[in-house]
Amino acid sequence: MTRIITLDDFIETYTKLHQRGLGFILSKFNFNHNERAKTAFNHFNIASSNWSIIPEVKSRWNKIITSNEEMELEDFTVNEFLKNRKNLKMLSLGSGNCGSEIAFAKHPNFDLILCTDIAEKRLETGKKNAKLAGLENIKFKVQDVNNLDTNETKYDIVYFKASLHHFKNVEKLVSKTLAQVLKPNGLLIINEYVGPSRLQFPKHQIKAINKALDLIPKPYRKRFKLDIYKNKVYGPGWLRMILADPSECIDSKNIMPSIHKYYNTIYEANYGGNILQLALKDISHHFIDLDKDKKNVLDNLFNFEDCYLKNHKSDFIFGIYEPKLSN
Structure with missing residues (x-):
């Protein structure tokens, strides 16, 4: 079901105005999709209250x-799946501020980790x-995956940390570009919505x-930096999603079908988010x-x-995969 516009869209706009200022809101009125997408990431010292800030x-x-x-997932990955592998080269697509990649780089298993993103x-x-x-x-490189030079270095690992859901035509990306x-014996690692x-x-x-x-008492439902309470969730509207960031979750529903079609699963962990992500949005500061x-x-x-989650697929997955030989 597609929701074109909802009450949550107006609340979200009002919230962003208080958190990021009028300039951020006006930046969304840019006809260039890439430039509009970058406005979602090229900001610093942004106060927010989403579920990821809760210890x-x-x-x-x-x-x-x-x-x-x-145990952090980077240490787990190296200790359990890369322990005997040395001189590794990793390509990270959509790296952001590269926190996870830096954690990987602290392990001596890696000779090179190349972080790429459009948000310089x-x-x-x-x-x-x-x-x-x-x-x-x-290393760090401002790079659009659509202009990726596929004739350069072959990598032992391609990594997506909360970035694969920003790419369109996921099946083509994971089957052709990657x-x-x-490398034929390489690994695809994702930590994704x-x-x-x-x-x-x-x-x-x-x-x-x-x-x-309804399980959250009213005092803990007061929205961050606002004098209003979170009493009901309506879900994001399609129109605001495109205006805010045209790349956001553009083809996310096809991520797992595409990966399972072209890759064998080495390890996969479903860590939910179906309820917590929206239930705790804008009120997470109460639980730090x-x-x-x-x-x-x-x-x-x-x-x-x-x-x-006993009866529904997880919205967030950490997974390690290897290409199927037939591909």
Whole structure:
């Protein structure tokens, strides 16, 4: 079901105005799709309150992915799947500020990690952080995947960290483009949103999200930097999604079907997000510093999502794959 416009769109616009200012809103009125997409990423010191800032949520991801809430997925990947592999070359597409890539680069298994993105300011942040960490095996390049030079280095690993859902025509990307840059025995690694395109969640999911919202006491539903409370979720509208960032979740529904069609699964962990992502949006700041009551609220939300996931596919997946020989 496609929702053209919803009440959440007006609330989101109002919120962004307070968080990022009028200039950010006006930047969305740019007819160039790439330039409009970059406005979503080329900003710094942005205050937000989404689920990824909650330490307990991050621990939950680690536990689901690695079976250890204190182990980061980069360490897990190297220790479990790359332990005996040396002189590795990794290509990261859509690297952002390269936090995950820097974590990989700290392992001696890697000779080269090339971070690419169209958002040059975020790559500059990555470059500064890598320099501070004293890393010399990580490089940075402003690069559009559509102009990728497939005649250059062949890579042992192609990595997508929250970026594959920004690419259109996913099947062509994973079957054709990646085949030209990935070694035959190479690995595709993703940590991705793989749910409905343009965040057009089905009615049953929106209904479940609102049931989860009812588990949150009113004081913890006050929106970040706003004097209003979050009482109901309507879901993002299709029109705002395109105006805000034309690349956002453009073909996300085809990510897993395409990967499973052309790649064998080595490891795959479904870590949910179907409920938590929208239920906690704009109210996550309440759950950074926990007391007993807040911890109980989060536990109830986690249990609610776990029950939901028993009958529905996960919206977020961490996976490691290898090309099928027939391809």
